[in-house]
Amino acid sequence: MAFSETTAVAVGDLTFDVRHAGPDDGTPVVLLHGFPTTSLSWSPVVPALADAGLRVVAPDQRGYSPGARPADVAAYATDRLAQDVVSLADALGLDRFHLVGHDWGAAVAWYVAAHHGHRLETLTTFSVPHLAAYNAALAHDADARERGSYIGLFRREGKAEDLLLADDARRLRAMYQGAVPQHLVDAYVAQLQEPGALTAALGWYRAMTPELAGLPSVDVPTTFVWSDDDLAIGRAGADACGAHVSADYRYEVLEGVTHWIPEQAPDAAAAAILDRVRGVDPEAPRPI
Template sequence: MAETGPAAYDDLTFDVRVAGPRDGAPVVLLHGFPQTSRSWTPVARLLVGRGFRVIAPDQRGYSPGARPTGVEHYGISALAGDVLGLLDEFGLDRVHLVGHDWGASVAWYLAAHHPERLTALTAISVPHLAAYGWAVREDDDQRERASYIRVYREEGRAEDLLLADGARRLRAMFAPGVDRDAVDHYVAAMSAPGALTAALNWYRAMTRDLESTPPVRVPTTYIWSTGDTAIGRAGAERCREFVDADYEFVVLPDVSHWIPEEAPTEVANAIGRRRNG
């Protein structure tokens, strides 16, 4: 992305990557854990080439100027509020919202509670929060895949585990779908003082209320990959039940969890099909 700069609101300052024509259809890209807006670079290049205006923030805890101390500052309503603040800062009434991993969780929540701000939704990897919550409770496979979350919620232990031995475990998370330069960038970002704790606070602030997220009523595309070690098929297939609008389910065979970097063309194509909502 060609432009970078800060966006300040609610006493927080977010680092934001922006590219594309100012009059292009706006697309906001929300990254996941433990990445930054850099994860969208391959997708953004394709979208800009198709005339979109792309805006990708480093979200709460990931931007050094938006890293409040305390788990209580990382609940889903605050994370979604950051996106609304971003839209207002850029003067955008409605956007195509795209999220991957935790960014998808925020996107689902925002789409469910503020559909008037979206022309369309593209969620990647994580299904609708009610579908995911059901799968964790009822599906043995998804329960096993989600077992890492219990560790991430342990303050101190998770940080030590992920950063030990030169961040060996953190680096291993990205194999094989992410190139080494990008991994180095993410590890450096997460190694900054307080950064990993802030990112893990997203997990620590989770409550079961997420399962009661209402159905989404905006045109929606959900992208899931069969090689995703974190998200199984049960919740992915049930996602459709929680979208009361035009819905497309895209399955990418043998792609890892890191879909935006491993399959950017497929992601850009899916977004492009929603150009007019």
């Protein structure tokens, strides 16, 4: 079962496009996409989750939904992105839920777990480790700094948009490394070519602040999945991730897989999510 419907969900002055799958009374799992993708990035993963009886909720996040594109860069600060997740859960009647994120969606998921962990049953993240581990790697590991050098460009207003959208978004399309199905690439690019969309998506990078490096540890049962052909995220930060999780922690490495795990390795991604969701001990204490 793929996504069955898309609904518009209002959160304050913003309206988010949210894709759904699975039974309405199923165990809820919220999927957060990264850059430069949309909630469609989870399409290859969703059938396994829905068939397992999960209620799948996948929003196009702030900047990606046309009704949620504030002009101010400060509107894309990570704490606001995390609050969007909690507010969307409130709007959908989800008291507690399983949270999954890839790339920037993983970064937001780590923030939610660190500051709103009482709302989560479990956490599963792909590619981006806990932000304290990632930032420590940027500070001390040459390989991590080289892999993350693109961030400086993305933070330059106007320059990144011009480069990425030139020649029918040739450089933007190249970022997917040939690992993402063409129909998904076309869908991502079309959405990011909408007026103001790419600037809004890049706002996530431009609103980053130094305190993300000091993100608290999380006390939520967590699985982190990294792939060894990831051009953006190196091993140093990935290997250090577990030091920032005080609950049950699983670390998986996918060999020969690029950064684009949900699209390139959907079976492995779905298995990691399902194993984590099914592995919850209902008697275990939860953060308050």
